[in-house]
Amino acid sequence: MNAVELEKLSYRYGNVRAVEDVSLTVAAGEVVAMLGPNGAGKSTTLLMLLGLLPPATGTVRLFGSSPAAACAAGRVGAMPQAGGLLPRSTVGDLLRFLHDVYPDPMPIAEALATADLTDLVDRTVEKLSGGQGQRLRFAMALIGRPDLLVLDEPTAALDVEARQEFWAAIRRYARQGRTVLFSTHYLEEADANADRILVLDRGRVIADGTADSVKRRVSVRTVSVVLQNFDYSVLPGVAAFAQQGGRAVLTSTDSDATVLALAEAGLLRDLEVAGAGLEEAYLALTRVEA
Numbered sequence: 001m002n003a004v005e006l007e008k009l010s011y012r013y014g015n016v017r018a019v020e021d022v023s024l025t026v027a028a029g030e031v032v033a034m035l036g037p038n039g040a041g042k043s044t045t046l047l048m049l050l051g052l053l054p055p056a057t058g059t060v061r062l063f064g065s066s067p068a069a070a071c072a073a074g075r076v077g078a079m080p081q082a083g084g085l086l087p088r089s090t091v092g093d094l095l096r097f098l099h100d101v102y103p104d105p106m107p108i109a110e111a112l113a114t115a116d117l118t119d120l121v122d123r124t125v126e127k128l129s130g131g132q133g134q135r136l137r138f139a140m141a142l143i144g145r146p147d148l149l150v151l152d153e154p155t156a157a158l159d160v161e162a163r164q165e166f167w168a169a170i171r172r173y174a175r176q177g178r179t180v181l182f183s184t185h186y187l188e189e190a191d192a193n194a195d196r197i198l199v200l201d202r203g204r205v206i207a208d209g210t211a212d213s214v215k216r217r218v219s220v221r222t223v224s225v226v227l228q229n230f231d232y233s234v235l236p237g238v239a240a241f242a243q244q245g246g247r248a249v250l251t252s253t254d255s256d257a258t259v260l261a262l263a264e265a266g267l268l269r270d271l272e273v274a275g276a277g278l279e280e281a282y283l284a285l286t287r288v289e290a
């Protein structure tokens with residue numbers, strides 16, 4: 001059974017089209033990253049998925065049920081983007097409280113260990129670092145032993161080390177065959193931690209597949225030549241332009257056309273053409289859509 005089925009979901013805030021006709025399924029056991037720039041519609045999609053925002057059009061099914069029924073059955077755990085921690089409570093207080101709410105919770109010691117919080121059980125929330133606070137939210141999301149974990153930009157504002165610790169905890173949980181859906185701005189996070197990447201832009205899914213297939217979705221290449229005084233962005237195929245060490249580095253969705261145009265403009269000095277990484281593919285995808 002699919003963990004998530006979204007069909008033709010749309011949402012508007014007044015005149016702003018936040019989500020447009022999004023249809024997708026997530027199979028049970030998949031770890032899926034939802035990648036997209038600011039305002040792409042990630043949070044709005046996740047809020048509708050969780051049943052916290054009624055879709056303008058379309059339907060959401062979680063494990064074949066409505067979001068409300070799946071949540072009531074304890075099958076869904078979520079880490080929303082914003083969300084306070086009850087002041088003056090300790091890590092242990094919050095987990096004990098939630099432990100008693102769910103039908104089939106995991107032992108508190110297991111939630112603490114999975115989120116690497118065992119040594120902080122008596123710490124009050126005001127004294128937690130940013131990374132520790134996020135790991136507590138993660139423990140709160142997973143103590144109900146949910147089959148589906150939904151995380152909205154869980155590592156925003158964390159430093160590199162805290163992010164690594166956080167992802168190690170998520171991977172421990174995913175290895176138990178759970179479904180995880182997370183949103184992020186960080187390509188490397190999506191690449192390193194997800195089986196599949198969805199790219200959202202302006203409310204639509206513009207790519208869906210493995211990191212490799214996202215790269216192949218547009219045959220993006222990096223074309224570079226010695227930098228000259230020229231507006232490279234007007235050349236055909238060029239989705240992005242950067243200056244690096246005296247070179248013009250062009251991300252191109254049609255490297256043949258770009259190279260031909262460079263030749264015609266007399267700009268072909270010390271040409272290099274290379275396959276591009278996920279970052280360039282993503283940039284090109286969102287630019288091509290624009």
Ligand SMILES: Nc1ncnc2c1ncn2[C@@H]1O[C@H](COP(=O)(O)OP(=O)(O)OP(=O)(O)O)[C@@H](O)[C@H]1O
Nearest residue numbers: 013016017018036037038039040041042043044045
């Ligand atoms: N409460 C709101 N009222 C009005 N417009 C909103 C509201 N929330 C979001 N929007 C708009 O809807 C669009 C989608 O926003 P959303 O927060 O879903 O995107 P996002 O991909 O999660 O962005 P971010 O990465 O910045 O969190 C944006 O244009 C945003 O400005």
